Amino acid sequence: MTDPILHRRSVIAVILFTLITGGIYGVYWIYITTRDLNEFTGDYRIKPGWTLLFGLLTCGLYMFYWWYKINDLIMAAQIKAQRPFRSDNKLLFVVLRIFGLAIINMAIVQSDLNDIYTNLHLAQTPQNEIEDDDEWSDY
Structure with a gap:
């Protein structure tokens, strides 16, 4: 079983x-999210590196385009x-x-990524590894 590429991050912590x-x-979050x-x-x-470079060279104007296009990837x-x-x-x-x-965009994107991660994590967990909290069913 391989771990998903996407990582769960707390929306509150990101903010x-x-x-x-x-x-x-x-800035770091934009890089890792794009990657x-x-x-x-x-x-x-x-490309994450080009995103940061163009964002810097255009004094942030490129980031309008990035926010527009990142939604396609999501x-x-x-x-x-x-x-x-x-x-x-x-x-x-x-x-x-x-x-x-x-x-606010960051919070929305991270929430969507967390939803994807949770779904992937549940799909990759074999049924026999899911714990049953009901101890009485074993008797």
């Missing part, structure tokens, strides 16, 4: 670490994990980014 570090963790989604979906159109990951996607959040992500609320 708090981003706020505490003045956005530095947010993990690329590896999971097999779609390498958005929806592809949800389809691959056989999870129904909630909605196409492209426009929401761009509008929130315009108003400086990209941290």
Whole structure:
């Protein structure tokens, strides 16, 4: 059994670490999220290193495009994990980014990734490894 490429992260921790570090963790989160989604979906159109470079060179303007395109990777990951996607959040992500609320986008994306991870983890766990809390059924 292999571990899924995507990693479960606390939505609250992602928000708090981003706020505490003045956005530095947010930059790291963008990199690892892009990398993990690329590896999971097999779609390498958005490269994590180039995302950070273009974001820096364009003073953040490239990140509007990134928020728009990352939703495609999330929806592809949800389809691959056989999870129904909630909605196409492209426009929401761009509008929130315009108003400086990209941290809400991060919470939405991480929540979706956690849902995918949970589904993959449950699908990969063999039935005999799932513990039965009812001790009386063994007698």
